[in-house]
Amino acid sequence: MPGILSVVERAYHGTLEEQDDTILWLSHMIKNAGADLSVLLRSNAVNYAVKGQDASGLSIGGVGLGVPPTLDADVEALAAAGIAVFVVEEDLTDRGIGSDELCSGITMVKRGGLAKLFDDHEAVWHW
């Protein structure tokens, strides 16, 4: 049984100042520390899996953001690191996001399948 399911639903909170999403980053770090971890993107966080995001160009007070967040690449990096990344299918549909818009390495799960997904993990961390 996989260990931890990390559920991310708050999206784009501080991502420009942090250059990433703090929970995606934390999940990757915990995986690197040896954890058996999966990530579930739900609600607004499903947009993290949309490929081609461009957050460049921000400048405040003449101070530019030299390295903007690349959330789609960060999601792909999670998958490449061996983390199963799930996205709630209905949350995509509700936002008009097609499966062809998603980055690689994503597994879609229906809302009706969430209970089993939770049950398939030893722990659920709901951020």
Next chain:
Amino acid sequence: MTTSSEKSITIALMDPPYESGTTTTALRIMDAALRKGISVNVFAYEGAVNLTMRGQSAHPNPVKGTSIEEQDHPSTAKFIAGLFTMGQSNPKLEWVNCGLCVDERGAGEWIDGPRRGGPGDLFKFSQESTNTLVIGTR
């Protein structure tokens, strides 16, 4: 008719740095206002007093394997220092950190520009400004 140089906006802000999109949005509004010649008054309340802390430091990113230099991490203190450069006189940026909020957080080491104040400053700002924008914590 009021000219842009006579206009001012007061922004009351509560969120701390690095945790919310509201701080980035508020800083962008301040930037846009100053670029249009509109003076800006900021009342930083509760966690927002941390936005101007001098000691914010860049760090590498061990997930991406990037160095401090490559990652070029931004800080709200740097952004706000830039806003103070834009708002030296006309338009002018005034920034008040709630003193009691600062004390309870031990957050007194700021960049140059902000001053210590209290809720009365927010009331005074709002009375003197063309408009007031309140951005609370959710």
